[in-house]
Amino acid sequence: MPNTIVRHSYDHLREEEEESSESSSAEVEIFNAHTSDANAGTTDVTSKRHNLETTDGSDGMNPHRSVCLEVFRNTWDEFYEWEKEYCEAKLAALMSERRKGASATATISTTAKKARPTSPPDPTWVIPCPQTTIDLSGILADFDAGPQYESCTPLNGNVYVGDDPDVMPFLPFGEEDWDGYPLPDGGRKRFAYEDYIGEYSELGWMDAFDDPDLDCILYATTNRLAKMSISYAQMDATGVFARTPRMPLLSAPSGDPPGLEARAAKRDFPPFPCLPSPVSPHPSPPPVLSTLRTRIYPLFCHNLTCIRQICPTHPEGTPYPHTTIPEKKSVHLVGNDSSPCSTTCFLLFSKPSGTTLTSSAFSRVVLAPAEHGQRGITGASRPAILDSWSAADRDTLITILELDADARPCDLAVIMKKSCSDIFHFRKRMFPDAMIAPRNPGKAPLKPSRHGTRDNILVLDPQTYTSPGPCYHPGPCDATCPCVLANVQCERKCLCDDFCPLRKGCKCKPQLVAKGNNKDRGVKRVCCRTKRCPCKRAKRACDPEQCVGCAISDSQSPTCCNMAALWAAAGRHRKAVEVRRSAHGYGLFLKESVLADEFLMEYTGEAILDPTCISRDHIIAYRQRNYLFALHTTLGVDSSLAGDPSRFINHGNPPNLVDGSMSVGEGIANVYSHVEIANGGHGVVLYAIDMEAGTELLLDYGPKFFNQISGGDEDGDEEDNDDEEENVEREEAKKYTYWDDDPEYGEAEEYKE
Numbered sequence: 012m013p014n015t016i017v018r019h020s021y022d023h024l025r026e027e028e029e030e031s032s033e034s035s036s037a038e039v040e041i042f043n044a045h046t047s048d049a050n051a052g053t054t055d056v057t058s059k060r061h062n063l064e065t066t067d068g069s070d071g072m073n074p075h076r077s078v079c080l081e082v083f084r085n086t087w088d089e090f091y092e093w094e095k096e097y098c099e100a101k102l103a104a105l106m107s108e109r110r111k112g113a114s115a116t117a118t119i120s121t122t123a124k125k126a127r128p129t130s131p132p133d134p135t136w137v138i139p140c141p142q143t144t145i146d147l148s149g150i151l152a153d154f155d156a157g158p159q160y161e162s163c164t165p166l167n168g169n170v171y172v173g174d175d176p177d178v179m180p181f182l183p184f185g186e187e188d189w190d191g192y193p194l195p196d197g198g199r200k201r202f203a204y205e206d207y208i209g210e211y212s213e214l215g216w217m218d219a220f221d222d223p224d225l226d227c228i229l230y231a232t233t234n235r236l237a238k239m240s241i242s243y244a245q246m247d248a249t250g251v252f253a254r255t256p257r258m259p260l261l262s263a264p265s266g267d268p269p270g271l272e273a274r275a276a277k278r279d280f281p282p283f284p285c286l287p288s289p290v291s292p293h294p295s296p297p298p299v300l301s302t303l304r305t306r307i308y309p310l311f312c313h314n315l316t317c318i319r320q321i322c323p324t325h326p327e328g329t330p331y332p333h334t335t336i337p338e339k340k341s342v343h344l345v346g347n348d349s350s351p352c353s354t355t356c357f358l359l360f361s362k363p364s365g366t367t368l369t370s371s372a373f374s375r376v377v378l379a380p381a382e383h384g385q386r387g388i389t390g391a392s393r394p395a396i397l398d399s400w401s402a403a404d405r406d407t408l409i410t411i412l413e414l415d416a417d418a419r420p421c422d423l424a425v426i427m428k429k430s431c432s433d434i435f436h437f438r439k440r441m442f443p444d445a446m447i448a449p450r451n452p453g454k455a456p457l458k459p460s461r462h463g464t465r466d467n468i469l470v471l472d473p474q475t476y477t478s479p480g481p482c483y484h485p486g487p488c489d490a491t492c493p494c495v496l497a498n499v500q501c502e503r504k505c506l507c508d509d510f511c512p513l514r515k516g517c518k519c520k521p522q523l524v525a526k527g528n529n530k531d532r533g534v535k536r537v538c539c540r541t542k543r544c545p546c547k548r549a550k551r552a553c554d555p556e557q558c559v560g561c562a563i564s565d566s567q568s569p570t571c572c573n574m575a576a577l578w579a580a581a582g583r584h585r586k587a588v589e590v591r592r593s594a595h596g597y598g599l600f601l602k603e604s605v606l607a608d609e610f611l612m613e614y615t616g617e618a619i620l621d622p623t624c625i626s627r628d629h630i631i632a633y634r635q636r637n638y639l640f641a642l643h644t645t646l647g648v649d650s651s652l653a654g655d656p657s658r659f660i661n662h663g664n665p666p667n668l669v670d671g672s673m674s675v676g677e678g679i680a681n682v683y684s685h686v687e688i689a690n691g692g693h694g695v696v697l698y699a700i701d702m703e704a705g706t707e708l709l710l711d712y713g714p715k716f717f718n719q720i721s722g723g724d725e726d727g728d729e730e731d732n733d734d735e736e737e738n739v740e741r742e743e744a745k746k747y748t749y750w751d752d753d754p755e756y757g758e759a760e761e762y763k764e
C-alpha cells in the first residue's frame with residue numbers, strides 16, 4: 012500500500028487554482044505591449060516606418076539597408092550620449108557615498124560623436140572605437156587606493172581545472188616597466204617573455220574581440236527595426252550588421268555562432284533605455300523546488316561540496332534525494348512531542364486550557380469531524396485551506412513531503428513560512444490516513460532527545476525567552492545546546508563540551524573494532540583525533556557516506572573533528588574572518604576567538620596539474636603575489652582566479668625557529684595546514700592555534716616560497732632541491748607527529764608506523 016502512495020502523482024494538488032495564474036498572464040501581455048511602446052526610445056518609430064515604405068530600392072541596394080544604417084547610427088549616438096551621463100551619475104553616486112554627500116568632480120569627455128560609423132566602404136568596414144577620457148583628479152585627491160590584490164570568484168570547494176588551455180590569456184606588455192619589475196629586495200627583474208610565450212601555442216588576444224557596447228547597441232537597434240516590421244532575416248540580408256564582428260543576428264545554420272537574440276539572453280546589459288525590457292516579473296513562477304529536484308539537481312554532482320556539472324572526482328553513486336513512504340497517520344504526527352509551536356499551532360485548535368494534549372486527545376478534538384461541533388482542523392468553520400497559497404507554495408510543500416513524508420507540520424511551517432495547521436491539512440489530503448499502512452506494532456516508541464525536547468525549549472522560548480548572548484563554545488550551538496536549555500551563556504567550558512567532539516579530550520563513542528590485532532579487538536573508545544580512526548590513518552576526512560563508526564559519533568552532534576572540512580565546505584562551522592589591510596597588502600583576521608587545533612576553513616581554489624603550476628609561475632613572479640598552494644607533486648591549489656578568504660592569509664615564521672633566524676618584523680605562524688582527502692578529493696585544510704578575535708592569521712609558507720616568487724631558480728641544482736624537499740617533508744612529518752602523538756588526543760604512540 013505505501014508504495015502506491017509514493018508512485019502517486021500529486022499533480023492535482025499542484026494544478027489547483029490555475030485560473031488565477033491565467034488571469035495574471037493576460038495582464039502581463041498588456042503590460043508588455045505597453046512597455047514595448049515606451050521602449051521605442053527617442054527614435055521616431057512612425058517616421059522610420061514611413062521612410063521604410065518610401066524606400067523603393069531603385070538604386071539596386073537592399074531596400075532596408077539605408078533604414079538599418081540610419082537606425083544603427085542614431086542608436087549608436089544615443090548610446091554613447093547616454094553612457095556618458097550614466098557613468099557620470101554612477102561616479103557621482105559612488106563619491107557621494109564615500110564622502111558623505113560631497114559632490115563628485117569626475118568629468119567625462121568622449122569623442123564618440125565624431126567616431127560614429129559611416130557608410131560602409133566595401134570590402135571592409137571598421138567601426139572606430141570612441142575615445143572616452145575620465146578626469147578623476149577631483150576624486151583621486153582624497154581617494155585612498157587600497158593595496159594591489161587579485162580579485163577572484165568565490166568557491167566553496169576546489170574546482171578541478173587540470174591544465175590551462177594552450178591559448179595565452181594574458182601578456183603583461185602594457186604594464187611592463189622596461190627596466191623590469193621590482194623585487195621585494197629592491198632589485199629589478201625582466202619579465203621572461205620568451206619562457207612565458209613558450210608555454211602557449213596561440214595568443215588569446217588575437218581572437219575576435221566581442222565589444223560589449225556594440226552588442227548593446229545592436230540589440231537596441233534590432234529591437235527598433237523589428238518594431239518597424241523588419242525581420243531579422245531582412246536585417247541580416249542588408250549586410251549592415253553582417254560586417255560587424257558578432258553578426259549574424261540570426262544563428263548560422265549550424266547554430267554557431269549564436270544569433271544576437273540568443274547571446275543577448277545570456278548576458279546583462281547596462282540599463283540603456285532603448286533596450287527591450289525583460290519580461291518580468293513573471294506572474295506565476297514555475298514550480299521551483301520540484302524542477303530543481305527533478306531537472307536541475309540531477310545535472311550536477313550531488314556531492315555537497317561539489318557542484319560541477321560533469322564531475323570527474325565523484326563519479327561513484329552519490330546521494331540523491333529519494334521519495335519516502337509516509338508511515339505516520341495524521342494522528343501520529345503529534346508523537347511524543349505535543350507542545351504547540353506557537354499560539355496558532357494546529358495542536359491548539361481545540362485544546363481545552365490547562366490540559367495537556369495527548370495523542371488520543373488530539374485525535375478526538377483536532378481530527379474530529381465537523382459535525383461534532385468542534386473547531387477542529389477539519390471543521391466546517393475553517394476557511395478553504397490554501398486559498399492564499401500560490402502554485403509555487405503548493406509545489407514546494409509537495410516536493411518536501413515527497414522527500415520527507417513524516418516531517419512535522421510545525422517544522423515545515425518554519426520552512427514554508429505558513430501556518431502549521433494549513434500544512435497539516437495539506438498533508439492529510441496528500442496522504443489520506445486510509446492509505447497509510449499501520450505502523451510496525453513491534454517498533455519501539457520514539458525516545459525523546461537526550462538533549463531535551465521541544466517542551467524544554469518552549470519553557471524558555473515563546474514570550475519570555477531572551478537570547479543567552481554570544482556563544483563562545485567551539486562546537487555546534489543550536490536549540491538543543493544545554494546552555495540554551497539551561498538559559499545560561501555558553502562559555503569556553505560550556506556544557507556542550509561533554510558531547511562536543513571538537514574539544515580536546517574528544518569523547519568519541521566507544522565502538523566495536525572488529526579488525527586489527529588482539530589489542531584492538533572488542534569495544535574500545537576510538538578517538539577520531541588519533542590514528543586509531545581508520546579514516547585518519549588513511550589520511551582522509553571522515554565521510555558519512557563512506558566510513559563506519561567514527562564519522563558520526565553522536566547523532567545529536569554530527570561534527571566529527573575529522574570531517575570538519577566536509578562540514579565546513581557545506582557551509583557550517585567555518586570560522587568568522589575578515590579581510591583587512593595588513594603589513595603585506597591585505598591579510599585575513601579572525602572575527603571570533605578560536606581554540607588550538609580548531610578547524611578554520613579549507614583553502615580552496617583551482618586544482619591544477621603541475622605543468623600548469625609551472626606556467627602560472629611566470630605571472631606569479633611578475634605580479635609578486637602567489638596564491639598557489641602545493642597539494643602534492645601532481646596537483647596544486649591556486650586561488651588567484653577562484654578561491655575563498657583563506658587566500659589572504661599572509662606568511663608567518665615557523666614557530667620552532669630560534670629568534671635570530673626569523674625574518675625581522677614577521678609574526679609567528681598561528682595557522683597550520685593539513686592535506687586531507689575530504690569527500691573523495693584532496694583538499695588543504697587549515698587549523699588554528701589558540702587565538703583571540705582580531706588576530707591576523709599567519710601561515711608558514713615554507714622555505715621555498717619567497718625564493719620562487721622572486722623568480723629565482725628555487726633551489727639551484729637537483730641535489731639541493733632534493734635536500735630541500737626532504738627538509739620540508741621532515742617539517743611536515745613533525746606537524747603530523749604533533750597532531751597524532753599529542754598525549755591529549757590519546758595513545759597514538761602505539762600506532763606509530
Ligand SMILES: C[S@@+](CC[C@H](N)C(=O)[O-])C[C@H]1O[C@@H](n2cnc3c(N)ncnc32)[C@H](O)[C@@H]1O
Pocket residue numbers: 158159160161595596597598635636637638658659660661662663677720
Ligand atoms: C596568498 S597571498 C596573501 C595575500 C596577499 N597579502 C594579498 O593582499 O592578496 C601571498 C602573497 O602575499 C605577500 N606576502 C604574504 N606574506 C608576506 C610576508 N610575510 N612578507 C612579504 N610578502 C608577503 C606575498 O606577495 C605573497 O606572494
